[in-house]
Amino acid sequence: xxxxxxxxxxxxxxxxxxxxxxxxxxxxxxxxxxxxxxxxxxxxxxxxxxxxxxxxxxxxxxxxxxxxxxxxxxxxxxxxxxxxxxxxxxxxxxxxxxxxxxxxxxxxxxxxxxxxxxxxxxxxxxxxxxxxxxxxxxxxxxxxxxxxxxxxxxxxxxxxxxxxxxxxxxxxxxxxxxxxxxxxxxxxxxxxxxxxxxxxxxxxxxxxxxxxxxxxxxxxxxxxxxxxxxxxxxxxxxxxxxxxxxxxxxxxxxxxxxxxxxxxxxxxxxxxxxxxxxxxxxxxxxxxxxxxxxx
Amino acid sequence: xxxxxxxxxxxxxxxxxxxxxxxxxxxxxxxxxxxxxxxxxxxxxxxxxxxxxxxxxxxxxxxxxxxxxxxxxxxxxxxxxxxxxxxxxxxxxxxxxxxxxxxxxxxxxxxxxxxxxxxxxxxxxxxxxxxxxxxxxxxxxxxxxxxxxxxxxxxxxxxxxxxxxxxxxxxxxxxxxxxxxxxxxxxxxxxxxxxxxxxxxxxxxxxxxxxxxxxxxxxxxxxxxxxxxxxxxxxxxxxxxxxxxxxxxxxxxxxxxxxxxxxxxxxxxxxxxxxxxxxxxxx
Numbered sequence: 001x002x003x004x005x006x007x008x009x010x011x012x013x014x015x016x017x018x019x020x021x022x023x024x025x026x027x028x029x030x031x032x033x034x035x036x037x038x039x040x041x042x043x044x045x046x047x048x049x050x051x052x053x054x055x056x057x058x059x060x061x062x063x064x065x066x067x068x069x070x071x072x073x074x075x076x077x078x079x080x081x082x083x084x085x086x087x088x089x090x091x092x093x094x095x096x097x098x099x100x101x102x103x104x105x106x107x108x109x110x111x112x113x114x115x116x117x118x119x120x121x122x123x124x125x126x127x128x129x130x131x132x133x134x135x136x137x138x139x140x141x142x143x144x145x146x147x148x149x150x151x152x153x154x155x156x157x158x159x160x161x162x163x164x165x166x167x168x169x170x171x172x173x174x175x176x177x178x179x180x181x182x183x184x185x186x187x188x189x190x191x192x193x194x195x196x197x198x199x200x201x202x203x204x205x206x207x208x209x210x211x212x213x214x215x216x217x218x219x220x221x222x223x224x225x226x227x228x229x230x231x232x233x234x235x236x237x238x239x240x241x242x243x244x245x246x247x248x249x250x251x252x253x254x255x256x257x258x259x260x261x262x263x264x265x266x267x268x269x270x271x272x273x274x275x276x277x278x279x280x281x282x283x284x285x286x287x288x289x290x291x292x293x294x295x
Numbered sequence: 296x297x298x299x300x301x302x303x304x305x306x307x308x309x310x311x312x313x314x315x316x317x318x319x320x321x322x323x324x325x326x327x328x329x330x331x332x333x334x335x336x337x338x339x340x341x342x343x344x345x346x347x348x349x350x351x352x353x354x355x356x357x358x359x360x361x362x363x364x365x366x367x368x369x370x371x372x373x374x375x376x377x378x379x380x381x382x383x384x385x386x387x388x389x390x391x392x393x394x395x396x397x398x399x400x401x402x403x404x405x406x407x408x409x410x411x412x413x414x415x416x417x418x419x420x421x422x423x424x425x426x427x428x429x430x431x432x433x434x435x436x437x438x439x440x441x442x443x444x445x446x447x448x449x450x451x452x453x454x455x456x457x458x459x460x461x462x463x464x465x466x467x468x469x470x471x472x473x474x475x476x477x478x479x480x481x482x483x484x485x486x487x488x489x490x491x492x493x494x495x496x497x498x499x500x501x502x503x504x505x506x507x508x509x510x511x512x513x514x515x516x517x518x519x520x521x522x523x524x525x526x527x528x529x530x531x532x533x534x535x536x537x538x539x540x541x542x543x544x545x546x547x548x549x550x551x552x553x554x555x556x557x558x559x560x561x562x563x564x565x566x567x568x569x570x571x572x573x574x575x576x577x578x
Contacts (some may be wrong), residue, residue, distance in 0.1 A: 005361055005362050005364075005365040005369075006361050008365055008369045009361055009364045009365050009369060012368055012369050012372065012473060013368075013469075013473055016472075016473040016476040016477060017476075019476055019477065019480045020476045020514070023476075023479070023480060023483075023514075024511060024514055027408075027505060027506055027509045028509060028511060049510065050511075051506075051509055051510070051511070098507070103507050
């Protein structure tokens with residue numbers, strides 16, 4: 001065995017170990033610097049694991065160093081932040097999906113307008129912000145929407161297409177279109193009639209003599225006054241007639257006694273009977289009563 | 296020491312009718328194949344036992360291991376780097392041009408990392424070394440077998456397994472992961488160069504993709520596969536050389552057999568590893 005072989009093997013293995021460690025650290029941490037620790041706490045189910053990036057306002061400033069599963073439903077997360085960066089105290093930590101492949105990152109988002117000069121010290125705990133909707137949640141929601149849409153589509157298929165609703169709808173639309181055409185024709189026709197009527201009316205109106213109308217109106221007004229005075233006279237006559245009838249109804253007056261006295265009635269009947277018999281006798285024996293002499 | 300059984304010649308079937316004769320020969324061939332497979336598996340176990348025994352003689356295999364590490368590892372470095380470099384760049388290029396509009400470009404970095412580290416890095420390194428190192432190993436040990444140098448070693452109270460097989464096995468098991476580390480690094484670097492300078496992906500996109508969803512177990516998985524491939528290459532190659540039959544033809548046949556068995560073993564181990572360990576890659 002040559003000594004040169006040992007040296008070559010040693011060099012190759014050493015370089016391989018260096019490449020391996022450098023590559024693994026770069027992939028897992030983004031660099032060889034360990035950075036300073038910051039802590040935060042999230043609820044379970046965040047898909048967090050060691051090596052995932054830590055973002056400050058979207059800029060990669062570190063990595064997740066450790067994730068400890070607690071029994072109370074929370075995760076203690078240790079972050080390693082590059083020493084070049086300081087995290088403002090107004091920042092909140094959230095778990096944010098990165099891309100469509102299910103990978104996540106811890107996003108530190110400072111409050112806009114706050115004092116950005118005041119920063120967390122190494123070992124501080126960054127408060128967790130409200131959880132963001134994960135890709136799986138969005139997918140679940142989209143899935144449920146898709147399911148509902150599918151049901152609606154199926155119902156439409158059954159109710160509208162299979163049951164002939166679509167055909168009926170087409171018929172209805174066609175009928176409505178025909179009705180609209182008919183209505184339009186009617187409207188056109190009526191419009192023409194109306195135009196003719198208006199023209200005739202205009203002619204009639206133009207033919208009316210305003211002076212004659214005026215005199216007619218005046219005559220009508222005079223007639224009205226005459227009717228009004230006549231009505232007043234009629235009213236007076238009616239009043240008088242009422243008085244007369246009242247007197248007639250009164251048994252004390254002459255007319256009243258005439259109307260209500262039964263003795264008078266009987267006398268009158270007897271008189272009439274006597275007159276009848278007289279007339280009958282006259283008819284039977286006219287000579288007894290009438291003596292006609294000529295010269 | 297491994298023993299090689301001698302099979303008795305089967306009875307002649309020439310007097311049987313054609314159909315019976317064909318049937319008997321067919322079943323004899325099948326039974327011989329099945330028995331041969333079990334016999335081979337048994338011989339491998341015996342060989343493994345001999346290797347285990349050889350661990351007790353570090354003075355014999357220690358110095359030779361370093362030399363074999365140089366032969367297997369250092370000398371294979373350029374070939375491994377060339378293969379990995381082309382593979383990484385082709386993966387990046389293919390991924391970039393298969394992407395439809397709207398897909399984020401960091402996918403190129405992600406695909407390059409996953410393909411090179413998880414699959415192509417260890418697999419192609421193993422297959423390349425099966426041809427380059429395995430064939431050489433079989434030829435070396437086979438030639439020593441047919442020229443009776445191994446018998447001479449036994450005569451000199453040297454354990455030939457400890458002197459010839461174990462150093463190659465250890466060297467391959469150690470150097471395959473080392474070569475795989477270089478292959479992974481070269482493959483990803485060439486993919487980065489191809490992606491950034493040939494297809495217009497921004498360096499940031501590629502680097503973001505490289506880090507996306509990364510877990511340290513991915514590298515462990517890659518090195519674990521490389522270790523198994525190294526063991527398979529050296530074990531089967533050394534075994535085939537160790538049992539080489541007399542003559543140049545026997546050595547050639549053993550070499551070809553070793554390359555075939557080693558290549559198939561690498562692919563089978565690759566599939567087994569994926570089935571058993573792939574679920575842990577997401578954690």
